[in-house]
Amino acid sequence: MTITALCIGPQGTTDTLELPDGYPAQRQALRDLLGGTVDAGVYHRRALVHVFGEGALAQGRELNVAAWALACVWRGMDIGYGLYGTAVVTGPGRDDGGSEALADDLAEQVRAVCAAVHEVLVVWRAQPPAGEAAARAEVLAAARHHLGATAA
Numbered sequence: 001m002t003i004t005a006l007c008i009g010p011q012g013t014t015d016t017l018e019l020p021d022g023y024p025a026q027r028q029a030l031r032d033l034l035g036g037t038v039d040a041g042v043y044h045r046r047a048l049v050h051v052f053g054e055g056a057l058a059q060g061r062e063l064n065v066a067a068w069a070l071a072c073v074w075r076g077m078d079i080g081y082g083l084y085g086t087a088v089v090t091g092p093g094r095d096d097g098g099s100e101a102l103a104d105d106l107a108e109q110v111r112a113v114c115a116a117v118h119e120v121l122v123v124w125r126a127q128p129p130a131g132e133a134a135a136r137a138e139v140l141a142a143a144r145h146h147l148g149a150t151a152a
């Protein structure tokens with residue numbers, strides 16, 4: 001048996017992922033996919049965002065702008081730290097330590113935010129932002145706008 005999750009690439013791409021249902025196999029699958037120790041963040045009460053947890057900056061992993069923007073809009077605040085490398089979004093944690101499947105409405109939100117961030121990143125190739133503050137503001141505005149469109 002498997003659970004459905006979404007994989008977010010550093011460029012804002014998303015792929016559906018089937019993870020094993022049992023905790024030990026699920027945890028190992030996440031370790032294999034993310035490349036080591038896994039940290040899970042709660043940015044939405046019905047979801048977990050799993051990321052590489054062994055000093056991402058030192059490991060040379062790329063900033064995952066889409067995962068960061070998703071975490072920010074779900075939390076309703078500007079997260080002061082980055083999320084690096086591939087991220088996996090699942091449903092909430094279970095009592096046995098594993099995760100539930102990601103609900104369809106949240107999967108739609110993840111896809112919408114990632115598509116918005118991907119569009120911004122494509123534009124930045126030709127027209128880079130004026131600075132970090134402008135970049136953060138632009139990404140979050142696009143993410144919030146697209147997230148609002150999925151809720152309507």
